[in-house]
Amino acid sequence: MRKGAETRERILDQAVRLASRDGLEGLTIGTLSTELGLSKSGLFAHFGSKDELQLQVLQATVQRFEETVIHPALSAPRGEPRIRAVFENWLAWENNPSMPGGCLLIAAAVEFDDRPGPQRDFLQEAHRRRFAFVAKAARMAVETGHFRPDLDVEQFSFDVTAIALGYHHLHRMLRDPKADARARATFERLMADAKACAFTR
């Protein structure tokens, strides 16, 4: 049993790696079996179908995102420190070595947004949860008095999402060495706006 779980983990690691390069549709049980030196039938025994493999790869990736970005941020104090922790963790996540071809959650969102099925349902739910988490962290920052009382916390969450997507685009597609600085500059302007009291805005 123990060994089965380890094998499964090793398969998912490699599957995340390949999917970050080739997309989830480009991930085939054939390529995966070649890369891992395992038989196709062995892989089928673990995952049953390509749909199931895709779903488990997405589940493993979301779990890692939450362990890397969300959970450590919960150790930071509520308010501005937690918001900053989420942002820092998220930028770092975009360069996570487990995904050499770039963020699988961004790639999968584009790949599955118009394909109804369990993969899209799962992704949509995960992205909504992440969106709600940032909005909630912003709400706490209002409650602690770090952010202004009239802040639209969902708009704030949209803005953080947009910065992360913009960073990914500049970094991965344009290969712009200023991607990191650009994302941080926009984030600091967003923070200043969220903190400014209504009279000085």
Add this chain to the structure above:
Amino acid sequence: MRKGAETRERILDQAVRLASRDGLEGLTIGTLSTELGLSKSGLFAHFGSKDELQLQVLQATVQRFEETVIHPALSAPRGEPRIRAVFENWLAWENNPSMPGGCLLIAAAVEFDDRPGPQRDFLQEAHRRRFAFVAKAARMAVETGHFRPDLDVEQFSFDVTAIALGYHHLHRMLRDPKADARARATFERLMADAKACAFTR
């Protein structure tokens, strides 16, 4: 000759449509021939290879983007009106009926950002040109006095890119009915910041 050009146009229309749904890797000459009722050998005569088909689909899409978003904005007066025209045209482009599966340029960026080759080279160049166009339009807005003199125009271009990507994500992945309002709210804050003189910021 005339007829050949029309057929080619019809093939590319359908290819853009399919690629917006299935990705460029998911676009096969087989599917395309079934959808169009043309023989595979006929399609090969037009495009030669899958790589060449992908490249021509990307070229056709970039040309449409420029005709839909960039060129009409050039008819708007320099300064704030041109910036607003680019933004409006860009949001409308994301819902262009020729791409029922969502923006092919965003999807292709994620698909090709880590795959060296002529497709990536072409896309990178097109995205850089678009980035530079918005930065140049912002520079003109500084020159006309609409934007403050110390505005970082490339940062401004990054911010517009991030809003467009955030809009696409909220609209397509989260199916959030507020996507349009969110994108506009962030854009208006960006405009207010670009216009504000240094003393009132």
